[in-house]
Amino acid sequence: MSEMWTAKLRTKWQKNLPIEKLLPDDQPAYVASWIYVFGVLTLSALAMIIFSGIILAFEGPAWYHTSHAGKFTNSLHFWSVQLFFVFMVVHLWGKFWMAAWRGNRFATWATGAVAFVASIATAFTGYLVQTNFDSQWISFEAKDGFNSVGVGAWFTVTNLGQMLLLHVAFLPLILGAITVVHVLMVRKRGVVPPIDAEATMVGEVGR
Amino acid sequence: MSTPKELKDAFDAAPWRGKTKRYDIVKEGTIALAFVAIVAVFLSLLMGSPDETPLTFKGWAVSNSDNFYATTVQELAGTSGTATYGAPYNKAADGLNLGPLWLQKWAGVTRPIDSVNDFVIAPLSTQVLSPEISTALTTWNSATGNQKQSWATAYDDAITKVEGKLSDVPAGEYGPVPALAQGLTDMAKGGALDAALLSQGGFFQTDNTKQILFFGDGSYLDDAGTAANLQGGTWGMMNETGRYPGQAWLWLYSFWYQIPPFNNEESKPIGANADAYIMAIMGVLSLGLILIPVIPGVKSLPMRIPIHRGIWRQYYETQGIKRRKK
Numbered sequence: 001m002s003e004m005w006t007a008k009l010r011t012k013w014q015k016n017l018p019i020e021k022l023l024p025d026d027q028p029a030y031v032a033s034w035i036y037v038f039g040v041l042t043l044s045a046l047a048m049i050i051f052s053g054i055i056l057a058f059e060g061p062a063w064y065h066t067s068h069a070g071k072f073t074n075s076l077h078f079w080s081v082q083l084f085f086v087f088m089v090v091h092l093w094g095k096f097w098m099a100a101w102r103g104n105r106f107a108t109w110a111t112g113a114v115a116f117v118a119s120i121a122t123a124f125t126g127y128l129v130q131t132n133f134d135s136q137w138i139s140f141e142a143k144d145g146f147n148s149v150g151v152g153a154w155f156t157v158t159n160l161g162q163m164l165l166l167h168v169a170f171l172p173l174i175l176g177a178i179t180v181v182h183v184l185m186v187r188k189r190g191v192v193p194p195i196d197a198e199a200t201m202v203g204e205v206g207r
Numbered sequence: 208m209s210t211p212k213e214l215k216d217a218f219d220a221a222p223w224r225g226k227t228k229r230y231d232i233v234k235e236g237t238i239a240l241a242f243v244a245i246v247a248v249f250l251s252l253l254m255g256s257p258d259e260t261p262l263t264f265k266g267w268a269v270s271n272s273d274n275f276y277a278t279t280v281q282e283l284a285g286t287s288g289t290a291t292y293g294a295p296y297n298k299a300a301d302g303l304n305l306g307p308l309w310l311q312k313w314a315g316v317t318r319p320i321d322s323v324n325d326f327v328i329a330p331l332s333t334q335v336l337s338p339e340i341s342t343a344l345t346t347w348n349s350a351t352g353n354q355k356q357s358w359a360t361a362y363d364d365a366i367t368k369v370e371g372k373l374s375d376v377p378a379g380e381y382g383p384v385p386a387l388a389q390g391l392t393d394m395a396k397g398g399a400l401d402a403a404l405l406s407q408g409g410f411f412q413t414d415n416t417k418q419i420l421f422f423g424d425g426s427y428l429d430d431a432g433t434a435a436n437l438q439g440g441t442w443g444m445m446n447e448t449g450r451y452p453g454q455a456w457l458w459l460y461s462f463w464y465q466i467p468p469f470n471n472e473e474s475k476p477i478g479a480n481a482d483a484y485i486m487a488i489m490g491v492l493s494l495g496l497i498l499i500p501v502i503p504g505v506k507s508l509p510m511r512i513p514i515h516r517g518i519w520r521q522y523y524e525t526q527g528i529k530r531r532k533k
Contacts, residue, residue, distance in 0.1 A: 113497040
């Protein structure tokens with residue numbers, strides 16, 4: 001029984017990430033700063049992006065040019081992206097100044113940083129599929145950068161079909177998967193303790 | 208015996224055994240989502256989103272007929288930006304390099320574009336033409352390669368010599384080139400070129416590469432980009448049309464284009480290959496961001512600059528932990 005892959009996976013999961021860690025009802029008392037809300041705000045903005053993006057995907061990339069509902073949905077998508085980046089950048093800086101990679105949390109930091117880079121790529125393809133003047137301009141200008149290092153041979157920013165598929169399928173999948181792993185890492189490792197907090201453990205200060 | 212660093216690491220990695228407080232993660236997520244939704248809806252209703260109408264070949268040919276005409280001649284003569292680009296469109300140039308790395312050239316021609324046929328001859332061939340243009344097309348198609356090049360180069364040189372003022376171009380051995388350029392200009396003015404460039408004889412098409420590249424060969428797209436403050440030399444990469452925020456997160460990428468040697472195309476080897484060098488720099492910096500926890504100096508910045516004292520102020524005060532000298 002214990003040789004079964006499924007049983008092994010379940011045992012490992014339960015050991016590393018029990019439901020109490022996944023859905024906690026308490027947290028360390030030092031988590032007492034506004035900086036901590038930017039992670040969940042980033043996730044919320046991502047949820048809004050996915051929600052508005054799904055509606056846009058159902059109606060097609062040119063819908064918002066001619067429909068009031070489409071324009072509103074596009075605006076929702078646009079502003080959710082702007083909020084997403086504001087929240088994510090504050091979250092990232094916050095985690096940097098907390099040195100949040102301490103205590104075996106390198107993977108948590110690394111998945112967050114990769115998610116940031118993947119977000120830039122996803123947003124970039126979004127700007128290319130607006131089917132307006134901005135996409136014409138960005139695609140013409142951006143092609144030189146990608147072509148100059150050979151990437152343009154396969155990643156063709158002037159190809160609307162390719163960019164649209166990458167934007168609504170491939171890149172969100174990648175970003176979504178990295179985000180899930182990142183959140184699970186946070187839940188598994190917990191929130192990093194304050195710098196110098198070990199002083200309480202080694203007896204440098206009284207409690 | 209454990210060293211102080213090992214003790215620290217063990218403490219940071221261990222489950223927290225100090226004081227805790229109630230935490231409703233589901234409630235927090237719900238409130239955050241509601242907050243973001245309200246802000247996004249508010250901004251959407253108040254500001255809308257950018258949607259500048261795309262440029263068309265008809266708009267170009269009508270508003271700046273001479274420039275469109277001269278660009279068509281450049282496509283026939285093989286002197287346009289696209290015709291002389293190199294990979295991935297053709298082998299006319301080696302492209303940019305990163306020192307000994309000619310990545311652009313090595314990646315090869317994967318999106319072949321023949322500016323003469325794809326931009327001029329093929330679109331014209333889809334139309335019902337006037338006898339004059341039809342004859343010109345037949346003459347062109349039946350001429351040798353050398354003859355075609357001779358006609359187009361002679362006419363392109365003549366237009367360049369009079370700085371694009373078509374009425375000043377002297378008579379010469381231009382063959383059917385003037386008629387072909389006029390035919391394509393008329394076709395664009397009528398609005399037929401946009402679709403013809405995209406479809407290239409097919410039905411389902413989703414690749415706008417040919418349209419975009421042809422646009423970029425003339426001054427129409429460039430002028431529109433300048434008017435909208437979108438040029439790369441003025442942080443345009445971060446800008447958006449109208450009053451909207453653009454891709455502000457590209458500020459670092461855009462930054463390099465503002466400073467020497469990257470902003471000087473004459474400066475070799477870096478300025479002349481700025482696109483490639485900046486892509487490489489951003490690739491390294493992105494990797495650096497991911498690897499911050501293991502980069503000496505950078506990883507210890509948070510300990511040296513005590514911003515964390517503000518973040519965990521309450522904790523430090525209640526525990527009586529003072530900042531230690533590093």
